Amino acid sequence: MRDERLFPLFQPVDKLPGIGPKLKPVFERLVDGETVWDLLLHLPEKWLDRRVRDSFQDLVSGEVSTVRGEVMSYKAPYSDRAPHRIQLFDGSGFLTLTYFRADPRWLQGQFPIGKERIVSGLVSEFQGERQMSHPDHVVDPTRGEPPPPVEPIYRLTAGLTNKRVHSAMTAALELVPEDLPEWLGSDLVAAQQWPGFKAALSGLHTPDAYDPDAFELARRRLSYDEALAREIIFAFARESRTRRTAPPLEGPNDPLNALSARLPYKLTSAQRRAVREIADDVARPHPMRRMLQGDVGAGKTLVAVMAALKAVSSGYQAAFMAPTEVLARQQFETVAGLLAPLGHEVAILTGREKGPKRESTLMGLADGSIHVAVGTQALFQESVSFRNLGLIVVDEQHRFGVADRMRLIEKASAPHMLVMSATPIPRTLAQAVHGDLDISVLDEKPAGRQPIETRAIPDTRIEDVVEAIGRAIDRGERVFWVCPRVDSDEDDSSAVARAAALEDWLGQKVGLVHGRLRGDQKDEALEAFRRGDTKVLVATTVIEVGVDVPDATVMVIERAEGFGLAQLHQLRGRVGRGDRKSYCILLYRPPLGEIAHKRLETLRETEDGFAIAEADFKLRGPGDVLGVRQSGAVDYRIVDLQADADLIEIARKDARYAIETDPGLTSDRGQALSILRELLSPLVRQRE
Structure with a gap:
């Protein structure tokens, strides 16, 4: 039951004075919520210092300032395009107020010659003189108070003014209970010099003075509350x-050693560490929830197969769930290639499996003769049942909703779960996003991986790039060409236009994949490229994750300046998966802005996904690092x-x-x- 002291905060926002039926949906759109509390969480973006300055000499162009001066003159405009000009003097210098298309009688009433006025607004400079155009506040000091010393400024939406939002905030603050207990430890509050909860809200929405340090202390207090x-x-x-019982997977290690012995390479130390962490987790009688986070090409699938082998050798089944059919089929080939030689039955289940083959798979899962299933969302359909599912592996977990994972979990009483992500995230962000998961990090690449040479080239040299990919095709290699959009009549960098142009230039069929195609059409184009029926695949970012084509050695990214660092790195990871030298060509349209230049330079300098994620975090913020807000990763409000x-x-x-x-x-x-x-x-x- 909700504490009754909080009831006023969870009232609809239109319970506040001044918010009627017309403004209610506008406020709800602004704060992305419906309650008074949602409104209070809409914190100011900044605060304006409206204190009266001592002298005109203190004014700085580009800043909002408040000053007091005597009206010295009024000049009417000499044309419709010119402004009215009022000159103030404060003993130290002059300030010109400008008004465009104003009523001269109103202006002369507001600014009588010889009278003192307090004005507040944005200061600028024009032809060597200080001026203020259309002041926000004009006050006769003999009749009224100067503007408040500080003004909170909010992000707005159409139909609302800052004044109206601030008025609503002031009313909302009256509903915050005075008697809420302190939930933070007194030592922490004292060490951080934080105000109380309501004082922090008041200090941001209705501050008494302009004090940036106090604003930051109040914001940090509320940030900690949210964290x-x-x-x-x-x-x-x-x-x-810890209160739920899961099957302890304590099977022998001999099968894992046998699998390791069959590999043509040694596991990296990061892979061995992750395998140990997972083995320790699944041996406990409580469900594991662990994330396996690794850069592109770091060997996550092999670690997951080791985990599946641990489940199978303990007498349980394992299921791998991938977000698309193409990725599921790639994963099936890898899993079956590793486990079938050890005598384990591996099956695939997607929407494509029909008739007797599907029935046979369903029976094998139900009676336990199939040890490992690989598939798409088809795995959690009602007709699918497992005999004793012990481990679930979810690939590219951010592309599944919580409900999807829950439906697969319900196929067993309390299975262990390993989720995998190829999106490197800075440690701080990973903790904030996945605080309910234990995390294993693969921060090494397997031995023998060829480095990818990355070059940034202006699109004025596109013909040189086409010649280079023609030579790669002649060597038996394959080429990805990524475009920023599907189709556009005004831009030849769209996927449809580029595919047509490349077919013309290269004299051969070019594959095309984008988000508007049906699933089976995308799968067919990707399969044709994997088989080598097409040597060039033009695509949008739908191929960003998971597509594994060892013969692909060239990745061309057109209009690269428009992509984020993490996304560019993911796309680059589609090549360099075989034993041949690979290249990533960043085609950009000059001139480059400062941030775009830093992005491309960072990508040229390193292949370390975690270093790239840190740089992207600093350049673009957490939402763009993750690439998908629906992951639930960045739903902080404060x-x-x-x-x-x-x-x-x-x-x-x-x-x-x-x-x-x-x-x-x-x-x-x-x-x-x-x-x-x-x-x-x-x-x-x-x-x-």
């Missing part, structure tokens, strides 16, 4: 799993993942200690944390 609420959810998820990294780690330890010492949250602090969870846990997507 702690999220970590409480994660800590509960972990604690809940926390700044770059500025508040230290808070996340403190909150994690704080939450785990709180749940370990008070699992029911029944103590005084536990009850306060329950209130915090009610306030901020709706912002955290629930995990399985």
Whole structure:
């Protein structure tokens, strides 16, 4: 039950004065929510210093300032395009106020000669003189108060002004209870010099003074509240799993050693470490939830196969789920190639399997004669049942929703789960995103991998690039060519136009894959490229993840300046998978902006996905590093993942200690944390 003190905060936003039926949907759109509390979480983007300056000499062009001066003159415009000009003097110098298309009688009433006025607005410079165009505030000091010393500025949407939003915030703050208990430890609050919860909200929405340090302390306080609420959810998820029973997978290590002995290469130390971490997890009688995070080509699938072999050798089945049929078939070939020689039955199940073959697979899964299943979402359809599913491996996990994973988990009582991601994430971000998962990182590449030579080339040299890929084709190699969009009448860098042009230039059929094609059409084009029926594949970013073509040695990315670093790195990872020298050509349209230049330069300098992710994090922020917001990774409303990294780690330890010492949250602090969870846990997507 929700604490009754919070009821006013969870009222609809139109319960606030001044928000009627017409404004209600506008406010809801602005704050991406429906309640008063959603509104209060819409924090100001900045604060304007409206304190009255001592002198015109203090004014800086480009800044908002407030000054006091005597009206010296008024000049009417000499044409319709010229402004009205009012000159103020404060003893130190002059400031010109300009108004375009204003009523001269109104202006003369506002600015009588010889009278003092307080004005506030953006200062600029024109022909060597300071001026202020259309001041935000004009005050007669004998009749009114100067503007508030500080003005919060909010992100707005059509139909709302900053003044209206601030008025609503002021009313909303009145509904925040005064008697909420403090859920943070007193030592932490004192060490960080943080205000209380309501004081922090008030200090951001209705500050008494312009104090950037105070604003940051208040923001950090609320950021920690949000981080702690999220970590409480994660800590509960972990604690809940310890109360669920999973089959301990304690089979012998001999099969793993046999598989290792058959490999033509040695596992990297990172792979061996990940295999040990997974083996330790699955040997416990509680369900494993572990993420295997690795750069492109780091050998995640082999580690997952080792985990599956551990399950099978313990008498259980394993299931691999991939997001597309092409990736599922690639994964099936790899898994079957490794496990079938050891005597294990591996089957594939996708939408393409029909008739007797499908029935045979379903029977084999149900009676246990099929040890490992590889497939798409077809694996969790109602007709599919496993005899004793012990391990689930989810590839490219961010492309599945929680509901998808839950439906597969329901195929067993409490299976272990390993999720894999080829998107390197900075450690700080990984902790914030996957706080409910243990994480294994593959930060090495297998021996023998050829480095990929990366070159940035202006698109004025596109003919040279086409000649180069023609030579690669003559050597029996294959080429990816990635375009930023599917089709455009105004831009020849679209996939459809580029495929047609390349067919003309190269004199041979060119494959084409993009998001508007049906699934079977995409699969057919990718398979033709893998088989070598087509030597060049033009595509959009649908081929960003998982497509494995060892004979592909050239990746051309057109309009590369428009892609993010992480995405460019993922695309580059489609080549360099065989034993031949590989190249990535970044075709850009000059001139390059500063950030685009840094992006391409970073990619040229390193193939380390984690270093690239750190650089991308700094350049673009967490949402773009991950590439997909639907992953649930960046649903913070207050926390700044770059500025508040230290808070996340403190909150994690704080939450785990709180749940370990008070699992029911029944103590005084536990009850306060329950209130915090009610306030901020709706912002955290629930995990399985």
